[in-house]
Amino acid sequence: MVAVFRDAGRLLHSYERVDWAATPLGPPEQWGPTLRTALSITLNSRFPVTLLWGPQYVLLYNEAYVELIAGKHPAALGRPAEHVFPEAWDVIGPLLDSVREGGGPVLMQDVRLDLHRHGFLEECHFTFAYSAVRGAGGVIEGVIDITEEATGRVVTRRRLEALGRLAQTLAELDDVELLSERVAAALEPAAADVSDVRVHRLPDGHDGHDGHDGHDGHDGHDVKRDDLTVLRTADGPLVRVPLPAVGDPPVEFVLSACLSDALAVDDGYRTFLRLVGSTTAEAVARIAGHQAERRVAELERKMSETLQLSxxxxxxxxxxxxxxxxxxxxxxxxxxxxxxxxxxxxxxxxxxxxxxxxxxxxxxxxxxxxxxxxxxxxxxxxxxxxxxxxxxxxxxxxxxxxxxxxxxxxxxxxxxxxxxxxxxxxxxxxxxxxxxxxxxxxxxxxxxxxxxxxxxxxxxxxxxxxxxxxxxxxxxxxxxxxxxxxxxxxxxxxxxxxxxxxxxxxxxxxxxxxxxxxxxxxxxxxxxxxxxxxxxx
CATH class of the missing domain: 3.60.40.10 (PPM-type phosphatase domain)
Incomplete structure (x- = not known):
């Protein structure tokens, strides 16, 4: 075991597998004291930390950082940052250059940096700080990056704001013919989650999962979960959410929208879509006379509390x-x-x-x-x-x-x-x-x-x-x-x-x-x- 890697923990095998002699850093035995000290600090931190060393910004990082880059590990270890993060280099490259050239530390909050880390270009947000690592004589030898992923917080806040706008918009609506237009307008600022939003009245005999929503291009691959269906189309994922029937005789509606292909359709995404559907359904019911105005306010309160707690x-x-x-x-x-x-x-x-x-x-x-x-x-x-x-x-x-x-x-x-x-x-x-x-x-x-x-x-x-x-x-x-x-x-x-x-x-x-x-x-x-x-x- 190379002494400089003794604190690598579960990453020890990954560090030892790298042919360091073939990297710009050279063999670990020849690394200088500044790099050795900086790496020891990095490996002993529980917070996600990475070193970007030398003019090529070669990556060395700790266990906590692996979760942030997911599928890029272990190939990222020992490689220049530009090769590891080509999709984000236009943003982070100039920031790293600024620090290395003596421009001082950099702090970025909730910055969007889409990454290829789970098999697709994924929407990601990070709060991170770049600081220079100086060696003998004050010469900057590398950059240390302390990072926190903010994707969950940013996406939750965005969805919370969208649900608030939707509830407020629909609380004032009294014409069901304007429903689709108003829902689309309220959700337009949340286009990163849902776009081309439509609410359609269903013909008799249809259940809301069979394509009567004005969206075309369905290729037949459906993923149905309880009260919503995600369909794979030529233009990306599409969701259909049937709304409860209202009125006498009963009238049924379906809400459909295109989803982001930069986000996994996980439980959080589905919860948001269900809340969009339930908020819209509440408005339909109120307009039809089956729900009182206070039910809409109560739904909004519950949504706000749930997302506040998140x-x-x-x-x-x-x-x-x-x-x-x-x-x-x-x-x-x-x-x-x-x-x-x-x-x-x-x-x-x-x-x-x-x-x-x-x-x-x-x-x-x-x-x-x-x-x-x-x-x-x-x-x-x-x-x-x-x-x-x-x-x-x-x-x-x-x-x-x-x-x-x-x-x-x-x-x-x-x-x-x-x-x-x-x-x-x-x-x-x-x-x-x-x-x-x-x-x-x-x-x-x-x-x-x-x-x-x-x-x-x-x-x-x-x-x-x-x-x-x-x-x-x-x-x-x-x-x-x-x-x-x-x-x-x-x-x-x-x-x-x-x-x-x-x-x-x-x-x-x-x-x-x-x-x-x-x-x-x-x-x-x-x-x-x-x-x-x-x-x-």
Whole structure:
């Protein structure tokens, strides 16, 4: 085994199979100290990292990066980047040249870079940073690329916006003859998912799967799944979604659309298509008099909540800490918002928990929420510093990179010290103080001197606070929608929250979440994100 590859893990065999002497880098034994050090850092990172070395930008990468390039591995290893990514070279080539020529680091967010990685040219989006790697005398020898795939987030956001437009458009429609035109117009900005959208009334005796939709070119290869059919045509995939019959006598409709040939028709795609069909079907039913206006709003609310939750993460897993999370939308608003929670373990095993609320209650707030959450996660992972330093870095990053908004954020780290005791270290940027429930059943707020929201000013001094969490203690983090009420008859306040959790020390984190929402979750006036962290006894 070549010593420089000792940290390659499951990629060791791939590294050893490359004829490095035939590459621009030459035999590994002749590699310089800068490349050896950079490769060691790359291979020991859990985040997707690749090195692009020398003027040919020869690729060396870690295990996490393999998932991003899929079928390009292992052939990509040791090859010039231009040969590995010819389909994206017009975009990434000039960026790499700029860094290598001393133009400084590059940060790109949610950039579309279509890749051949699963047998077809696939729509992909990435957030990535290029930084120069300098050797002796400050000479730039290569570029390091830290990457996060954003395809799921970008596509989900796009589909969420399309569903919101569709629901809003159809909520105002009162003429079924305009249905096809309005559906097509509402979905036009989502042409990357669906195009040439049509809604047709079916002749008697047809079930919506047999081609009576105005689309031609069907070659006979159908993939039927429950309530929709995907057909392979000369122009690409086509979907047909039968709509429920309405009226008396019953009238049946079918929705059809061309699908993207740059996206796999997976479960997420099918869910989106079913939601398009169900939203359209609701409009048809309402126009026919069989559905009330509130059903359309309720459907939109459910869609928004489902897709909002897809932007949030599962709680981190820790053998000695139980984490439960909840998200509840406002009762009388069917839009996404900026409330969020997050938890993750750093490479050293330290558990980090965050919660925040971006100003606003619309799709823009949801998009900004995702940006801030991911930026905060990336900074925490990279700098591995106390919460105050991480929030200060977030202030500076938002001032330069955006988003141009403000948000409350509470960031906490749990450090094991002795006999199951954890030290909670936190910093608070304008967020409601968390509630600490002690094993004795007593509860109190962890109040501290208020500090400005992130995004308000990039130079604000931030401070850390600490408290010990004994075994059996629980920490409740929440956004302000849980305890703020504008109506005088609503008896929800921070004091009521303290009363609600007092003497609930025997509840699990999941049960404590449910207990809180059972008491406070009726007729919410604002979105609520809730996290309960409980230290094992």
């Amino acid at each position: 932007l949030l993460t599962e709680p981190a897993v820790d053998d000695r800490v139980e984490i439960a999370v909840r998200y509840r939308p406002a009762a009388e608003r069917a839009h996404v918002g900026g409330d969020w929670y997050d938890s993750f373990a750093l490479p050293d095993g330290q558990l980090t928990v965050a919660i925040g609320d971006v100003s606003g209650h619309d799709r823009r707030a949801a998009a900004e929420m995702a940006q801030i959450r991911n930026l905060l996660r990336g900074i925490a992972f990279t700098v591995q510093s106390p919460p105050s330093a991480i929030l200060s870095a977030l202030d500076r990053a938002m001032a330069v990179l955006g988003p141009r908004t403000m948000a409350t954020v509470l960031l906490a780290q749990l450090e094991p010290v002795r006999d199951g005791v954890r030290v909670l270290r936190w910093a608070n940027a304008g967020h409601p103080p968390p509630v600490l429930l002690l094993p004795s059943g007593q509860a109190h707020a962890l109040a501290a001197r208020p500090e400005p929201l992130v995004g308000f000013v990039s130079t604000v001094a931030r401070h850390d606070h600490t408290v010990e969490l004994p075994p059996g203690a629980a920490l409740v983090l929440f956004t302000d929608g849980l305890v703020e009420r504008r109506l005088p008859d609503r008896t929800h306040s921070p004091e009521h929250l303290l009363e609600a959790v007092t003497d609930r020390q025997d509840l699990s984190a999941e049960d404590l979440c449910d207990e809180i929402l059972d008491r406070f979750g009726d007729r919410l006036e604002d979105d609520v994100a809730l996290t309960v962290v409980r230290i094992a006894r």
